[in-house]
Amino acid sequence: MNFTLKIWRQENAKAKGRFKTYKVENISPDCSFLEMLDILNQQLIEDKIELPVDPIAFDHDCREGICGMCSLYINGRPHGPEQGTTVCQLHMRKFKDGDTITIEPWRAKAFPVIKDLMVDRSAFDKIIQEGGYISVSTGGVPDANAIPIPKEDADLAMDAAACIGCGACVAACKNASAMLFVAAKVSQFALLPQGKVEAEKRALAMVAKMDELGFGSCTNTYACEAECPKNISVENIARLNREYLKAKVKKADRKREGGGFG
Amino acid sequence: MTRLNSKIPEGPLHQKWTNYKANQKLVSPANKRKLEIIVVGTGLAGASAAASFGEMGFNVKVFCIQDSPRRAHSIAAQGGINAAKNYPNDGDSIWRLFYDTIKGGDYRAREANVYRLAEVSNNIIDQCVAQGVPFARDYAGYLDNRSFGGAQVSRTFYARGQTGQQLLLGAYGALSKEIKRGTVQMFNRHEMLDLVLVDGRARGIIARNLVTGTIERFAAHAVVLATGGYGNVYFLSTNAMNSNASAAWKAYKRGAFFGNPAFVQIHPTCIPVHGDYQSKLTLMSESLRNDGRIWVPKKKEDAEAIRAGKLKANDIPEEDRDYYLERRYPAFGNLVPRDVASRAAKERCDAGYGVGPTGLAVYLDFADSIKRLGKEVIEGRYGNLFQMYEKIVDENPYENPMMIYPAVHYTMGGLWVDYELQSTIPGLFVAGEANFSDHGANRLGASALMQGLADGYFVLPYTIQNYLADQITVPKFRTDLPEFEAAEKEARDRLQRLISIQGKYSVDTYHKRLGKIMWDYVGMARDEAGLKFAIDEIRKLRKEFWENVYVPGKMEGVNDELMKAERLADYMELAELIARDALHRNESCGGHFRVEYQTEDGEALRNDDDYKYVAAWEWKGSDAEPVLHREPLNYEFVEIKTRNYKS
Numbered sequence: 001m002n003f004t005l006k007i008w009r010q011e012n013a014k015a016k017g018r019f020k021t022y023k024v025e026n027i028s029p030d031c032s033f034l035e036m037l038d039i040l041n042q043q044l045i046e047d048k049i050e051l052p053v054d055p056i057a058f059d060h061d062c063r064e065g066i067c068g069m070c071s072l073y074i075n076g077r078p079h080g081p082e083q084g085t086t087v088c089q090l091h092m093r094k095f096k097d098g099d100t101i102t103i104e105p106w107r108a109k110a111f112p113v114i115k116d117l118m119v120d121r122s123a124f125d126k127i128i129q130e131g132g133y134i135s136v137s138t139g140g141v142p143d144a145n146a147i148p149i150p151k152e153d154a155d156l157a158m159d160a161a162a163c164i165g166c167g168a169c170v171a172a173c174k175n176a177s178a179m180l181f182v183a184a185k186v187s188q189f190a191l192l193p194q195g196k197v198e199a200e201k202r203a204l205a206m207v208a209k210m211d212e213l214g215f216g217s218c219t220n221t222y223a224c225e226a227e228c229p230k231n232i233s234v235e236n237i238a239r240l241n242r243e244y245l246k247a248k249v250k251k252a253d254r255k256r257e258g259g260g261f262g
Numbered sequence: 263m264t265r266l267n268s269k270i271p272e273g274p275l276h277q278k279w280t281n282y283k284a285n286q287k288l289v290s291p292a293n294k295r296k297l298e299i300i301v302v303g304t305g306l307a308g309a310s311a312a313a314s315f316g317e318m319g320f321n322v323k324v325f326c327i328q329d330s331p332r333r334a335h336s337i338a339a340q341g342g343i344n345a346a347k348n349y350p351n352d353g354d355s356i357w358r359l360f361y362d363t364i365k366g367g368d369y370r371a372r373e374a375n376v377y378r379l380a381e382v383s384n385n386i387i388d389q390c391v392a393q394g395v396p397f398a399r400d401y402a403g404y405l406d407n408r409s410f411g412g413a414q415v416s417r418t419f420y421a422r423g424q425t426g427q428q429l430l431l432g433a434y435g436a437l438s439k440e441i442k443r444g445t446v447q448m449f450n451r452h453e454m455l456d457l458v459l460v461d462g463r464a465r466g467i468i469a470r471n472l473v474t475g476t477i478e479r480f481a482a483h484a485v486v487l488a489t490g491g492y493g494n495v496y497f498l499s500t501n502a503m504n505s506n507a508s509a510a511w512k513a514y515k516r517g518a519f520f521g522n523p524a525f526v527q528i529h530p531t532c533i534p535v536h537g538d539y540q541s542k543l544t545l546m547s548e549s550l551r552n553d554g555r556i557w558v559p560k561k562k563e564d565a566e567a568i569r570a571g572k573l574k575a576n577d578i579p580e581e582d583r584d585y586y587l588e589r590r591y592p593a594f595g596n597l598v599p600r601d602v603a604s605r606a607a608k609e610r611c612d613a614g615y616g617v618g619p620t621g622l623a624v625y626l627d628f629a630d631s632i633k634r635l636g637k638e639v640i641e642g643r644y645g646n647l648f649q650m651y652e653k654i655v656d657e658n659p660y661e662n663p664m665m666i667y668p669a670v671h672y673t674m675g676g677l678w679v680d681y682e683l684q685s686t687i688p689g690l691f692v693a694g695e696a697n698f699s700d701h702g703a704n705r706l707g708a709s710a711l712m713q714g715l716a717d718g719y720f721v722l723p724y725t726i727q728n729y730l731a732d733q734i735t736v737p738k739f740r741t742d743l744p745e746f747e748a749a750e751k752e753a754r755d756r757l758q759r760l761i762s763i764q765g766k767y768s769v770d771t772y773h774k775r776l777g778k779i780m781w782d783y784v785g786m787a788r789d790e791a792g793l794k795f796a797i798d799e800i801r802k803l804r805k806e807f808w809e810n811v812y813v814p815g816k817m818e819g820v821n822d823e824l825m826k827a828e829r830l831a832d833y834m835e836l837a838e839l840i841a842r843d844a845l846h847r848n849e850s851c852g853g854h855f856r857v858e859y860q861t862e863d864g865e866a867l868r869n870d871d872d873y874k875y876v877a878a879w880e881w882k883g884s885d886a887e888p889v890l891h892r893e894p895l896n897y898e899f900v901e902i903k904t905r906n907y908k909s
């Protein structure tokens with residue numbers, strides 16, 4: 001198969017970027033999208049088509065759809081045309097021979113471009129640091145089977161926990177909101193007895209951090225769910241909203257009673 | 263002459279760890295605040311260690327290559343994690359997990375370490391559940407288990423096909439909590455380039471900031487490497503693209519011994535290679551062997567017809583199928599250990615019974631299980647794996663059997679460590695896949711996750727104190743010491759030299775060539791002539807690499823090719839050590855199969871009289887041969903036998 005690729009090139013965070021056009025030929029339909037970029041880079045390096053040689057920078061690691069590192073915006077969609085698939089698992093057979101394919105980085109204020117197609121997603125780590133965990137230390141915990149957890153709850157928690165933190169939800173959202181990402185983490189713990197203790201504090205702190213870091217607000221267009229490679233459901237956003245409201249009300253009550261809120 | 267002291271504590275097996283903990287030195291809370299620890303790597307081993315050190319009050323600096331600690335290679339583990347909980351009441355115990363691991367490792371692991379691993383396995387499950395890891399549960403709400411190879415009990419805990427992800431996110435949560443508390447400082451997109459020794463002790467690292475390109479110095483009282491395995495030396499493997507051996511290799515060149523480098527695990531169930539553009543191989547979890555049956559056609563004509571595309575798997579009637587694992591190993595059947603299953607697949611394919619376009623594949627068939635349990639049950643158990651298979655191969659595994667073939671997956675070998683997980687460099691500790699410690703010559707499924715978390719949560723937090731207790735009066739190190747300066751200069755010069763070659767071929771071109779030599783001669787079947795040939799070829803290739811590689815770009819800014827070149831330069835040296843180790847070990851054991859040493863029916867033939875030891879190699883310089891040190895393995899508690907999975 002042959003393709004024309006329009007790829008976003010940007011030297012570094014401060015530089016101005018632009019599209020450049022490349023051609024790749026004789027690509028096997030079984031080739032993955034990232035392998036197609038490998039082939040292009042190999043040509044740039046060995047055939048020295050243009051000087052100075054500057055291979056295309058993009059993030060990737062597991063190439064199995066689980067690490068969340070790959071992050072390409074293809075023809076206007078995060079991770080490209082196939083639903084429920086990260087770009088590392090997208091194969092060229094999903095395109096038509098002769099297609100022109102536009103490849104861009106995630107675009108969001110909170111995810112500045114590092115180089116070409118590589119962005120800085122540390123904002124996600126900062127949100128998690130605000131409470132995306134159960135504050136238990138190593139050791140001194142009860143037997144794993146001490147608390148039975150209904151299978152349905154465990155399954156729902158697992159559905160939410162399947163988030164790979166790639167940021168496609170943010171890239172898909174016209175407001176660049178991180179609501180689905182935050183909701184998935186908050187939901188996972190809100191569904192489990194172990195997580196309930198800190199549920200309120202967690203919801204308030206993570207949402208506050210998300211706002212502070214420049215992510216937009218959620219206006220319920222659900223583009224995030226449609227583009228999520230792990231099919232994380234927007235029901236989690238509803239759950240987050242409930243948790244958040246509950247927490248707000250409690251916090252207000254406590255203030256009235258003169259107590260503080262951690 | 264040997265300098266190896268494994269420091270195994272006194273006492274009966276089940277009391278060694280208790281005795282150790284009772285007698286070790288501790289560091290008081292006030293003193294912990296004065297001490298600094300560097301942890302390199304944020305996979306299960308590194309993240310759990312760093313989080314635990316932070317909770318204890320040490321000052322921790324932690325490093326990873328990826329943009330977030332949550333993306334370490336551990337995230338990709340699918341199948342599960344072992345523990346001796348015996349929840350299913352099927353006869354499991356700490357002893358049995360210990361025994362299975364020793365036997366699975368073909369009697370080439372240290373008893374005391376393995377026993378401790380089995381002992382703390384249960385704490386790991388408790389810890390992870392407390393962290394909110396959503397393990398699979400049954401309808402009563404209790405934890406569910408499944409079976410993995412090399413075991414006759416169900417002791418594997420799992421979170422769908424994403425166990426590694428969930429365990430790593432648990433450890434990442436704990437790490438994030440400590441980052442927020444300020445005890446841990448995170449350095450993402452940083453790659454360690456060298457280890458710094460001051461007066462013979464590990465005191466810091468040199469790392470490259472992968473965004474700005476600056477080379478930075480970091481000092482500490484102790485250094486922990488949790489940098490994963492070296493399977494990518496073969497180019498194609500199931501490891502993530504960024505998995506590499508460089509941190510361990512630099513430590514080796516600074517004096518840490520390398521243990522059993524030849525012990526590489528080739529996993530039986532991976533999606534076969536399909537093109538030369540391929541960048542990595544995809545694992546189909548071993549858990550599939552719970553419900554999948556492995557077979558090839560009984561008749562060569564059928565296999566030939568399948569390869570030519572004239573017949574399909576489903577056209578072969580039951581009586582013409584050879585379920586060769588069930589035939590050869592009735593007691594364990596499809597659940598024999600990995601090394602045995604991989605060799606059996608290779609044997610059938612080499613004999614002309616392989617399927618798929620290349621003939622390098624066997625079937626993994628779920629038809630019987632789907633008939634017995636229904637499609638929903640199978641989907642519930644393996645849905646995401648089936649989906650992954652279909653995406654890659656473009657064929658529906660519910661209707662046609664999967665095609666699978668062995669691929670490089672895991673490295674049992676690694677930096678040599680004593681019982682405390684300390685290397686031969688004082689103050690340098692090694693955890694997780696990066697060390698050689700617990701799996702002998704073959705690792706059982708679901709035991710790497712167990713080992714990584716055991717090392718990080720429950721072993722290092724104790725043993726590192728025993729070392730640091732003597733360091734409380736040592737003030738914080740400054741990075742302007744001449745040792746740091748020299749190490750930084752060396753690292754910078756090496757990178758600069760790679761850029762200045764300006765040759766013809768890309769790093770990948772050389773990496774693929776190295777991978778081919780390794781797979782062909784240092785892979786599943788090794789022999790003396792092939793290994794000698796491989797060593798020659800590797801040397802030639804290494805020379806050519808240093809003369810003709812082309813690394814574009816500059817020292818500054820993002821430069822992936824530069825980092826790939828740095829890693830490949832190390833693989834070129836490590837590859838030779840792997841081949842040498844394989845050549846010196848005149849026996850077959852576990853994943854190391856020497857064609858000259860096999861029984862009449864093709865099973866591995868161990869030589870306990872001469873090779874019941876850990877081979878620990880010492881670097882002696884680029885032009886000198888490495889020196890072999892032997893750590894004898896004394897089996898005081900188990901009786902050594904020939905592994906038998908037949909009856």
Ligand SMILES: Cc1cc2nc3c(=O)[nH]c(=O)nc-3n(C[C@H](O)[C@H](O)[C@H](O)COP(=O)(O)OP(=O)(O)OC[C@H]3O[C@@H](n4cnc5c(N)ncnc54)[C@H](O)[C@@H]3O)c2cc1C
Pocket residue numbers: 302303304305306307308325326327328331333334335336337338339340341342343425426452453454455488489490491500501502505506508509545547671672693694695696707708709710711712714
């Ligand atoms: C596809 C797959 C499936 C698997 N499934 C299972 C399973 O079901 N059960 C099981 O028990 N095991 C499984 N394994 C094995 C297991 O996942 C690994 O052995 C284990 O996760 C290794 O963990 P680790 O913490 O030692 O290292 P890793 O997870 O490999 O982490 C290495 C860390 O070191 C960092 N690093 C490396 N080099 C440097 C450097 N120079 N500078 C800075 N940082 C560096 C990396 O960034 C990373 O953070 C599987 C392996 C694969 C490949």
Ligand code: FES
Pocket residue numbers: 059060061062063064065066067068069070086087088089
């Ligand atoms: S590279 Fe890991 S999810 Fe795509």
